Every structure is written in structure tokens, then in C-alpha cells.
Amino acid sequence: MPDAAAPHSSFPADLRAAYPPDELLWGVLETSLTGLALYAPLRDAAGHLIDFAIDLLNPAAQQLLGQPARPGGTYLAHYPQALANGVFAFYRTVVESGEPGELLADYQVDNLNKTMQLAARRVGQRLLVSFGAAPAAKAAHAEAEAEAERQQFQALADQVPVALGLLAGLELRVVAANQRLCAQWGHAPGQVLHRPLLEAVPELRGQGFEALLHEVMATQKPFVGTEMPARLLRNGQLTTTYYDVVYQPFYTAQGALQGVINVAVEVTAQVLARQRLQAPADELQAANQALTAAVAAVEQARTETERQRRQFEQLFMRAPAAICIFEGPDWVYEFVNPGYQQMFYGRQLLGLPLLEALPEVAGQPLVAILHHVYTTGETFEGREVLVPLARTAGGPIEDIYFDLTYQARYNEQGAIDGFVTYAYDVTEQVLARRQREAQQTQLQEVFEQAPVAIFVLRGPAYIMEVVNPAMSELLGPPIAELLGQPYFEAMPELAGQGYPEILAEVWRTGQPFVAQEQPARLARHQPHETGYFTFVYQPLYDAHGRLTDIMGMAVDITTQVLARQQVQSLNEELAVLNEELQASNEELHDTNTQLLRTNADLDNFIYTASHDLKAPIANIEGLLLALQQEMPAAGRVGQVPTMLLLMQAAIERFGRTIGHLTEVSSLQKAHAQPATPVSLARVIDEVQLDLAPLMLQTDARVLLDVPEGTILLFSEKNLRSVVYNLLSNALKYHHPDRTPVVRVTYWAQGSYQVLAVQDNGLGFDLARGEAKLFAMFQRLHTHVEGTGIGLYMVKKMVENAGGRIEVRSEPEQGATFTVYFPS
Known part of the structure; x- marks a missing residue:
């Protein structure tokens, strides 16, 4: 086993020394957006690496795998398919060799079904793995590569003189099978290809072949069997046949187990003949030799396939990007890798000029960019470049976004003879990001403008992860002082008011809590002041149904509660x-x-x-x-x-006083008189006729601004008395030094009909005389004959009808009486 010393690092020693290893490691684990896992090798008594213990998963790995930081158990116990998809073999190779490596692998577990990109290296005695979803281009390329390898294997299988097939994955999917093998199974190729073996050939169920194949994949050791019986269809009937078989593990170029090669030679005739005639063993020897030759042929074919595959790798066939090469000034497609062709499925590209193969490009800014690269040799790099294209022949034009690099190619003479294109289709990422941004913007706007206070508390420590302005205003502290803080550290005054117990119950039961008019004393409240709140604590769950957060929504109803209490007291x-x-x-x-x-x-x-x-x-x-x-x-x-x-x-005065007393006594009776529609203009005309001698005597002018047809709903007798008193007073109390001018004006104002009588007479001092102006038997000017009862009667008649009278006056400037009649 290689030395377990620290592997070579690409960082300078002084840079590594500047950061404490433990702090840097934990910082990377916490903030990495890709999954990071730390595994400890497990070995048997002989020292063979048989499994890994899962020491640690960072937050991104926990989110991706749906596991806690330390899930317990072993790697193969959680992911037994790692034996079949080659991941375990890849990890073992990295540990044993000490060399870092990368791998694309398909994961299909309960919460994961996608192509993953893995990078692993040995760190001390442990294995550090970085993983994440493979970019769409890489996943598509991996699928294209697998399909290419399958087609190569199928071409080889069709040429060998034995029954040959390739079974992939734990479900033993038939990815390749030649005519001989299909004939042995008793089914046509179209009935078996790309289907699980026992689904394609159900006659094999219960005969032990599935267990043998799974053992080969688990141990990665070939199986050789002779004269193995199998009941298969022959002429529509289940018949016992015999085969010499070899089940050989099949690996990818990275050493990952891809499946099992199935080699079979039917020896039914020999077995039956031996059973009948006890034939010599040389027939069996011949069959074994044929089988050995077939295995050798398979191995030779696999070697040739591997050589061709490596050659294609050198020509960008495995590049994660879409790559093509344009030749000449017409930009003819000289080379197109599978990733590039996949973007334009079914469209002919090779051998055609760009504008002929993709005519929709004409007139786009892309053409000017290509022309600049071809003529100047300057490399172009662009991110999220919009290129409207049709993905299929005759298909609709779509807005497609690429990360692009155009690099000039030079011939032996140093002249530009073409250029290379590296393209990544990032349309899904761009549209997804824009959609997320739009949704986030909309959500943020709704969140910030929500009329209720909202926060989100993360985990059992109740970390304030989200706080909207309304919640900040309700609680008191600004948002910056609340975010990232444990709830009861940011709001310690709530710790002793029963709120920790409420949240703990929500976290324990997963049931929401609804409170109506819940009292709370916050730091922003004055001493002895209590606030009242209606709120909900709502548990939030992740995609796996685990409780992760609690959202709170609250409304401050202190004003309403206090108002209700005040109303109750009132x-x-x-x-x-x-x-x-x-x-x-x-x-x-x-x-x-x-x-x-x-x-x-x-x-x-x-x-x-x-x-x-x-x-x-x-x-x-x-x-x-x-x-x-x-x-x-x-x-x-x-x-x-x-x-x-x-x-x-x-x-005579005594007689008039008696008459006025009679009129005063009749005011209360007049109040009960019914109101009738009365023409205001007609009443004013009649009063002027009655006052004609006085007008002639004083040489007075009466100016009318009363529209014809103006109707007042009032007692006609009382209206005549009001108009007569106001006009006669304006004439009697005229100024001796100027000609009397009386203006009579009407207008509508709200629910009143207004009549104003303005004169330029003597006027009076309201501050001294307003109190007795409308009093009975009171007079402000005594040089003119009168009893002091007229204005008193006017005021009473108007007020009895629901109206009012107002006066404005200054001494020597005249007076204006304004009467408001109810409409």
C-alpha cells in the first residue's frame, strides 16, 4: 500500500501555513456548494479494502443525499449499487494508488436519480470525495459515450462465432446481444435489447442464473460453467438445453464496473449424445477450446475497442463541452463532437458551411464575432450569449444561451485556416436562474410589503433566518440586529413570558400554534405597558418531510384591545x-x-x-x-x-305695543303652520310695493340677484314677514350722507337655501350690540321710530322652521343679514 503521508498539494507552503488547517477545513465543509464526504476505509483480516465508514457529510452533501452529518453504517450498506456502477471500485483505486481521480456515475436511490460527477483523493488514511450533479452537457456526453460503447460491443458481438451479450447494472439490462445469444434465449433481438434480462427472457426465472450474475458483479470475479442446464423456448415449447458459459466482469476506462459479459456455447447436442452414447470426452475438449478461443476473441476485441476509445478521447470526443472545428473562410464544419451534434439533433452539420447548416444564424451579432476571430486571430470568450437557433431541422427558432469560446486555428504556414468552437448550452441554467430571480424578487416584494409581521426561525435553536420590515417594527430592533441571532437572545424579554414553551411544543409535535390577543411585554414598551398580539407559529418541512423551520406571522392588535377595554369601561x-x-x-x-x-x-x-x-x-x-x-x-x-x-x-304707541304682544303670543302657533312652496322673487316684489313710499322718500335703490323660479319651502306669511322686516330696516336705518343701496342675493349652499340682505346704512358694533340685536323690545338706534320686536320675530320664525340667521356689520359701514332656510 502506498505511503499514507499527506498527498501533494497544489497550494504553496507559505499559503497553507497562513491558515489554521482545522479552521480552513471546517470553513470549506460549511460553505462548499458541492457535496463533500469523508470516508474511512474498512479492511478485512487479510488487509483487503471491503467497505468504507461514513465519517462526515457537509451540509451540501446532507441536502443532496438526504442524510444527516453522520448517518452511521457503512457506505455499501447505504449504497449497494456502488458495486454495480463502479463507484466503489473507483474509490478503492484512489485509496490504493494514492492518486486523485474523477468519475461520472449514475445514481438511482430513493431520493437521487441522476448522473453524478465525482472527484476523490486520499487525505491521510481517509478518502475525501467531492460530488454534485453533472452538468447537462456532461450527462448527455456520458449517455452518448455509453451508447457508442454499446454499439461497438454490439458490432463486435455480431462478428464472433459464439453467443455473446452484455448485461448492465443490478437489473441486468440487456444492452447488447448477438443473433446467436438471442437464438439461444428463443427471442428476437427487438424483444430483449434494453430490457432487464428476466423481463426479456422470463423463462430464466428461478433457474439460478440471476444469483450467479449478481455474484459476479459483487465479487468482480469471472464465473465459468460447463454443461449448465437451462429450460428455454424451442419451437414454442420449454426445452432443457445445455451450455458452457463464461460470465466476465466488464469495466469502463476509469475502472468502474459496468456489467457482465455473457459468453455461451450451446452443448445440448454433445450432452445429449454423451448421455445417449457416452461419447468420448474429446468433444467436450473441443467445445472448451472453442470457448477459450471465444473468450480470447472477446478480450482482443475489448482491447481494440479500448485503443479506439482512447484515440477518440484525444480528439475531444469525451470533452464535457460541445466542440466543433470550422475550416476555411466559408466556415465549413470539419469536426463535430457528440456534445455539439446533440444540441442540433437530426440536423446535418459535417461538410456544410455554417450559414448553410444553420441559416437562422445569418444576420445575428454572432456572425460579426466569428468574422472578427477569423480575420484577427483574437480569441473570443462570452458568457450566456444569446443565439436564436432551431434545435431540429424545420423546428421552431428558440432563444438558446451559450458560454462560448472561439479560438483561431493556424496551419503550418502560420495562417488562420479555421477556428475551434467550445460551447456550453446554459439555456436551462439561465432560464432557471431568471425564473428563480423573478420568483425571489416577487416573493421578496410580497414578503417586504406584507401587511403582517413575518419571520422564519431555523432549527431547534430558533435562529432568525428571515425577518420582514413589519416584524422588525413589531419587535423593535432593526432587521440587521435580528438576522442570524437565536430568537430568545435577540428578544430576551420574551424568555420569561411562556414563548419558549410554546415554540418547543410546536417543534415537538409539528402542529401549528394559533394565539388570539396574546399579551407580551417587549423592550420597546413603556414600563407597565403590555402589548397584545394575534399570531401563528407554523412548522415548515423540507422535501423529505422533516421539520426544519418555524414561520411566525403576527399582527399587533394592542390598539384594538385597549380600545375595546376602554369602550367596555366607557x-x-x-x-x-x-x-x-x-x-x-x-x-x-x-x-x-x-x-x-x-x-x-x-x-x-x-x-x-x-x-x-x-x-x-x-x-x-x-x-x-x-x-x-x-x-x-x-x-x-x-x-x-x-x-x-x-x-x-x-x-298710538300703546296700541301698537298691544298689537305686538299679540303677534309674539302667536309665534308659537305660527311655528305649527305647514311649509308650502313659495316663490321668493314674487314675495320680494310684493314687499317692495308695500315699501314703495319709503323707497321714494329715501331715494333708495334695491338691487336683486334672485333667479326667477326660486322656490322656498316655507310658510308664505312668515317668509313675507322676514323679507319685510329686513328690507324695511335697511331703508329706515340708512346713512344720512349717502343714498341707500340694498342688495338682495340668493344662492344654494348644501342643505340650505340662503337669502342675504346687504345695506350701506348706519351699521352697528357687534361686539357691543349683538346680544340685544335679536332681543325683544331692544333697539340699537333710537332716532328712528320702532318697537324693537321685528328682528326678534324674524329670528324666531326662521329658527322654528329649522334654519338660522347671521349678521355682519361695522359702524358707519352698513350691515348684512344672511338667512339660511332649510331645503
Whole structure:
């Protein structure tokens, strides 16, 4: 066994010394995107390597194989097919030789079914293996290579004079079989090729051949049998026949076990003849010699096939990239490897100019690139270059992405006579990456803009792997302080509030936890402040059904809970107030009843007083008139005439006051009058006619801005009284130094119809006089005759109908009264 010292390293000694080996090793294991496995050889008593112990799998290997870091057991116990696909033999060769190596192998286990690319080297007494899914080009090439080898073997099998076939894998799939072997089996080639042996030739079931073949693959030792009986179809009947057979292990160029070569010579006639005639043993010797010759021929054919295969390897046939060579200025396809041809399945390339073989390339930027390489000799390298092409003849044009290298080729004279193309079809990777990026972008946008707070806790340590802005705002700390931290280290205040127990239960049972109005005290809360949250802890599983994470979604409902609590408290207070209000309402009802009685008594008193006073006043007025008529002229001397006039004026004022008292008592009755549609313009015109003498006396101008057809829903009698009082006041209280101008304006405003009366008269000081402006028997100007009851009546009539009246005024500047009638 070679020396177990550390293998040669491609890194300089000073660079290796700069990094602690243990830290560097664990860092590589943790961060590597490919699977890394460390195996320990297991040997038998004789020192033969018989298996490997699995010491360690890095995270990428755990993800790829679906295993923990130390799964236990041996390599072959987990992957017995490694004997058949050559992986175990490859590992053993690397360990025994001490030389690193690479291998492409098909894996077909429960969670893995793909072509894997392996790289292995011995590290001390252990084996370090790096593995990952083989690139699509390599996998396709491996399939093409296997098919080429199968075809070569089939061509050889058809030429040898014995029954010859190749069985691959644990299922013993028939990948090659010549006519002689098919005839022995009793089935046509089309019935057996590419099918498992016992499915293609079911007559062999239970006759022990499957166990013999599997033993050859397990031990990798050939089996030679003589006169072995087999019941097979002959003329449609199961017949016992006899064969001398050789089962020879068959390996790939890398030493991986590919299958078993089946060599058979039918000796039925000899056996039967011996059984009948006890024929001499020389016939058997002849058969054995023939069998030996056949085995020698098979070995010679395999040697020649291996030589040709190596020659093709030198011509890029095994290159992982798609390679072709263009010749001459017309760029004629001189060479195309299988990987390149596979990209254009069924299209003729060899011997044709590029633009004839792939006419869709014409006019694309690729042509200019090729022309530049061919004329200047400068190498072109491009990543993810878009080249619209048809993969099949007559097929649709597809957007295909390549990693490309174009390198000029020179002849013996140093002139460019062509160029070499290295291409990797990376379309799937580009589209997959773009799809992932789009999905990730969309998911990130949804995640960041989600109206609920979201986080993801990884593993039983609850590492905060994902935190959206809403969750950061809810918890308090910024996202940078939360990511990568254990949940209860980032939020220690929650550790003593029952949340560790809740998460532990979710992790133990795998069942989600839903909380409504869960109280929590966070660091961002004020002392004695409690927040309330509705949230869900949802377990997340990987593709193998293992619990890996817990996602939390939360909504802060503190405001709602506190508001509900406050509403509840207010409701309790309101209930108390309602009781008090009910008692007050009862008391108010009694007071209102008493007030109604008092008002009724007052109305009766006013009506009675005004009615009873009318007759005495009329009598006094009659007596005064009689006195004036009977008094002789001699008696009308001194102050007598003046006193008579004052007495007459006092009687008239007394009569008007009695009339106003009657009108005031009738306001409450007027409130009950029904509202009817009234033409505002008509009422204003009628009032102007009534005030015509006063307008003529004052030389006043009335300017109207009231649309024709304006209708108010109001008592017509009351509307006339309102308009009359406002217009007459504007004329009576005009300024002595200027001609009276009164503007009457109408407009609609919301649920009101508005009437404004503006004058340029005396005006008044609202700060001093607004309180008594609308009071009964109150007057701001006394130089004009009046009783002080007009505006009081206007305000009462408007408010009784559900409207209001407003006033703006300044002394010496006039006044504006604005009445809001309900629509």
C-alpha cells in the first residue's frame, strides 16, 4: 500500500501555513456548494479494502443525499449499487494508488436519480470525495459515450462465432446481444435489447442464473460453467438445453464496473449424445477450446475497442463541452463532437458551411464575432450569449444561451485556416436562474410589503433566518440586529413570558400554534405597558418531510384591545350615566310639563291683557278726540296743543305695543303652520310695493340677484314677514350722507337655501350690540321710530322652521343679514 503521508498539494507552503488547517477545513465543509464526504476505509483480516465508514457529510452533501452529518453504517450498506456502477471500485483505486481521480456515475436511490460527477483523493488514511450533479452537457456526453460503447460491443458481438451479450447494472439490462445469444434465449433481438434480462427472457426465472450474475458483479470475479442446464423456448415449447458459459466482469476506462459479459456455447447436442452414447470426452475438449478461443476473441476485441476509445478521447470526443472545428473562410464544419451534434439533433452539420447548416444564424451579432476571430486571430470568450437557433431541422427558432469560446486555428504556414468552437448550452441554467430571480424578487416584494409581521426561525435553536420590515417594527430592533441571532437572545424579554414553551411544543409535535390577543411585554414598551398580539407559529418541512423551520406571522392588535377595554369601561360608565340621565329626563319632563303649563298661562295672560286693554285704550282715544273737538280755540293756548299731540302719540304707541304682544303670543302657533312652496322673487316684489313710499322718500335703490323660479319651502306669511322686516330696516336705518343701496342675493349652499340682505346704512358694533340685536323690545338706534320686536320675530320664525340667521356689520359701514332656510 502506498505511503499514507499527506498527498501533494497544489497550494504553496507559505499559503497553507497562513491558515489554521482545522479552521480552513471546517470553513470549506460549511460553505462548499458541492457535496463533500469523508470516508474511512474498512479492511478485512487479510488487509483487503471491503467497505468504507461514513465519517462526515457537509451540509451540501446532507441536502443532496438526504442524510444527516453522520448517518452511521457503512457506505455499501447505504449504497449497494456502488458495486454495480463502479463507484466503489473507483474509490478503492484512489485509496490504493494514492492518486486523485474523477468519475461520472449514475445514481438511482430513493431520493437521487441522476448522473453524478465525482472527484476523490486520499487525505491521510481517509478518502475525501467531492460530488454534485453533472452538468447537462456532461450527462448527455456520458449517455452518448455509453451508447457508442454499446454499439461497438454490439458490432463486435455480431462478428464472433459464439453467443455473446452484455448485461448492465443490478437489473441486468440487456444492452447488447448477438443473433446467436438471442437464438439461444428463443427471442428476437427487438424483444430483449434494453430490457432487464428476466423481463426479456422470463423463462430464466428461478433457474439460478440471476444469483450467479449478481455474484459476479459483487465479487468482480469471472464465473465459468460447463454443461449448465437451462429450460428455454424451442419451437414454442420449454426445452432443457445445455451450455458452457463464461460470465466476465466488464469495466469502463476509469475502472468502474459496468456489467457482465455473457459468453455461451450451446452443448445440448454433445450432452445429449454423451448421455445417449457416452461419447468420448474429446468433444467436450473441443467445445472448451472453442470457448477459450471465444473468450480470447472477446478480450482482443475489448482491447481494440479500448485503443479506439482512447484515440477518440484525444480528439475531444469525451470533452464535457460541445466542440466543433470550422475550416476555411466559408466556415465549413470539419469536426463535430457528440456534445455539439446533440444540441442540433437530426440536423446535418459535417461538410456544410455554417450559414448553410444553420441559416437562422445569418444576420445575428454572432456572425460579426466569428468574422472578427477569423480575420484577427483574437480569441473570443462570452458568457450566456444569446443565439436564436432551431434545435431540429424545420423546428421552431428558440432563444438558446451559450458560454462560448472561439479560438483561431493556424496551419503550418502560420495562417488562420479555421477556428475551434467550445460551447456550453446554459439555456436551462439561465432560464432557471431568471425564473428563480423573478420568483425571489416577487416573493421578496410580497414578503417586504406584507401587511403582517413575518419571520422564519431555523432549527431547534430558533435562529432568525428571515425577518420582514413589519416584524422588525413589531419587535423593535432593526432587521440587521435580528438576522442570524437565536430568537430568545435577540428578544430576551420574551424568555420569561411562556414563548419558549410554546415554540418547543410546536417543534415537538409539528402542529401549528394559533394565539388570539396574546399579551407580551417587549423592550420597546413603556414600563407597565403590555402589548397584545394575534399570531401563528407554523412548522415548515423540507422535501423529505422533516421539520426544519418555524414561520411566525403576527399582527399587533394592542390598539384594538385597549380600545375595546376602554369602550367596555366607557360602556360601564355610560350605563351609570344613562341611569342618571334617565332620572334627569324624568325630572326634565316634569319641568317641561310645568313650563308648557306656564307658557300656556302666559299666552292666555297676554291674549287676555291685550284684549282687555284694547277697549280702554279705544275709549281713551275717543275721549281725547272728543276733547280736541269740544275744546274752544281760546282753550288751545300755551302747551295744551303739544300735550294733546303727545297724548295722541302715546295712545298710538300703546296700541301698537298691544298689537305686538299679540303677534309674539302667536309665534308659537305660527311655528305649527305647514311649509308650502313659495316663490321668493314674487314675495320680494310684493314687499317692495308695500315699501314703495319709503323707497321714494329715501331715494333708495334695491338691487336683486334672485333667479326667477326660486322656490322656498316655507310658510308664505312668515317668509313675507322676514323679507319685510329686513328690507324695511335697511331703508329706515340708512346713512344720512349717502343714498341707500340694498342688495338682495340668493344662492344654494348644501342643505340650505340662503337669502342675504346687504345695506350701506348706519351699521352697528357687534361686539357691543349683538346680544340685544335679536332681543325683544331692544333697539340699537333710537332716532328712528320702532318697537324693537321685528328682528326678534324674524329670528324666531326662521329658527322654528329649522334654519338660522347671521349678521355682519361695522359702524358707519352698513350691515348684512344672511338667512339660511332649510331645503
